[in-house]
Amino acid sequence: MTVLIETTGAPWSATMRTTATGDVAIGGVPLAEIARRFGTPTYVIDETDVRLRCRAYKSALPDAEIAYAAKAFLSRAMASWMRAEGMSLDVCSGGELAMARSVGFPAQRIIMHGNAKTPAELQKAVDEGVGRIVVDNIGEINRLAALVPIDRRQKVLVRVTPDIEAGAHPKIRTAGEDQKFGLSIMSGAAGEAVSRVLRQPRLQLVGLHCHLGSQIDSVEPYELAARTLVSELARIRDTHHVVLPELDLGGGHGIAYLPGKEGLSPERFADSVLTAITERAAGLGLPVPRLIVEPGRAIVGTAGTTLYRVVAVKHGGSRTFVAVDGGMSDNPRPALYGARYAVRLAGRVSREGPRSFTIVGHHCETGDMIAEDVQLPADLRPGDLVALAATGAYHHSMASTYNLMGRPPVVAVHNNRARLLVRREVDEDLMRRDVGL
Numbered sequence: 001m002t003v004l005i006e007t008t009g010a011p012w013s014a015t016m017r018t019t020a021t022g023d024v025a026i027g028g029v030p031l032a033e034i035a036r037r038f039g040t041p042t043y044v045i046d047e048t049d050v051r052l053r054c055r056a057y058k059s060a061l062p063d064a065e066i067a068y069a070a071k072a073f074l075s076r077a078m079a080s081w082m083r084a085e086g087m088s089l090d091v092c093s094g095g096e097l098a099m100a101r102s103v104g105f106p107a108q109r110i111i112m113h114g115n116a117k118t119p120a121e122l123q124k125a126v127d128e129g130v131g132r133i134v135v136d137n138i139g140e141i142n143r144l145a146a147l148v149p150i151d152r153r154q155k156v157l158v159r160v161t162p163d164i165e166a167g168a169h170p171k172i173r174t175a176g177e178d179q180k181f182g183l184s185i186m187s188g189a190a191g192e193a194v195s196r197v198l199r200q201p202r203l204q205l206v207g208l209h210c211h212l213g214s215q216i217d218s219v220e221p222y223e224l225a226a227r228t229l230v231s232e233l234a235r236i237r238d239t240h241h242v243v244l245p246e247l248d249l250g251g252g253h254g255i256a257y258l259p260g261k262e263g264l265s266p267e268r269f270a271d272s273v274l275t276a277i278t279e280r281a282a283g284l285g286l287p288v289p290r291l292i293v294e295p296g297r298a299i300v301g302t303a304g305t306t307l308y309r310v311v312a313v314k315h316g317g318s319r320t321f322v323a324v325d326g327g328m329s330d331n332p333r334p335a336l337y338g339a340r341y342a343v344r345l346a347g348r349v350s351r352e353g354p355r356s357f358t359i360v361g362h363h364c365e366t367g368d369m370i371a372e373d374v375q376l377p378a379d380l381r382p383g384d385l386v387a388l389a390a391t392g393a394y395h396h397s398m399a400s401t402y403n404l405m406g407r408p409p410v411v412a413v414h415n416n417r418a419r420l421l422v423r424r425e426v427d428e429d430l431m432r433r434d435v436g437l
């Protein structure tokens, strides 16, 4: 029986505790035990944390539809948890759709995205009966309409770009004029798409969509987007004499990656955005549209912890490098976005004071960094376990097999039990794909 003595707090997952023996446990399972059973590196996912976050959204936005953005992390268990929590699901590929449907996720609660949906993906979405398809370019309107059976109407949202720059890094901003997603309001492309969808008898336009970007921690860009899109709904009413019932403001809600930082809580989002929508709608004499939100990172980010084993400690130049058995193949975010993380020693207690280390990966790239200049006990040594916080979103889902390193497993912890959700990719998996000689 593991005795838990201390709560660790943000940015660590909800059930992380320090144990009486000095290890760290998540879901009541010590990380040393996880390393022993499943090896390292391993993604650990705290099921309680995921479920609590779904419930926090539901309680902050009881009248809204909460569609979890599957791109952050999807497995069969995750899709089942989302179904059980009454969430909807945002998918952006045939693969995500297939995974969701494989566990019977209700098609009506699926929203299909994509800036380059292939004909096969559109066909699959229609055949499966997904609730809404989000139109992202003019060309797909006719293509989609042609796929819908004569006796059906496919619900559609049009994704618009309101020319708002928000998001923690330029590579994750998606609502400005000069990027690939959506249809510009300013240029008239969005208006053109709306007219064309309305002319298609097999498509039913139900609302507008926008997604500003990711890891946004302030409410102002959302308020601005909400007002802009409600004004567009009024313009559509005035031009086409139709009142569209839905307003999808996408995801992007930020989380805390470092101690002392704050994400964008569902409550803060709800307070300001619902007010912005209601006031603008009242001002324009429009019924208040039903809000849809699509949080990904905010549902699963904090629930994830990556467990690595230290392979080498090396003093080089002005820094001390700690090389671990994973790296940019399980976490490309530092290299892509300069992401920073909280790290801690797991599996043993140290009485040494802290010193600065730079945690690097196993790959043949100088930029293969996991965490620069982090404080860990000075006696950190090969064989130690280190845990990296808030790696539930865009880690497993963005992992690669660079240097032919298999992707780590995903292990769920819940109520003192650890269970394998996704198994480790081993050399044989990588060999099996290679069929030519």
Ligand SMILES: Cc1ncc(COP(=O)(O)O)c(C=O)c1O
Residues within 6 Å of the ligand: 069, 071, 072, 090, 113, 211, 213, 214, 215, 250, 251, 252, 253, 294, 295, 296, 297, 298, 393
């Ligand atoms: C359309 C859409 N919805 C939702 C999300 C989820 O974003 P996040 O994980 O930042 O909440 C994304 C990804 O940024 C997206 O492209």
Ligand SMILES: N[C@@H](CCCC[NH3+])C(=O)O
Residues within 6 Å of the ligand: 071, 172, 214, 215, 333, 337, 393, 394, 398
């Ligand atoms: N992959 C990005 C988020 C992109 C969101 C998808 N549009 C990240 O890890 O921060």
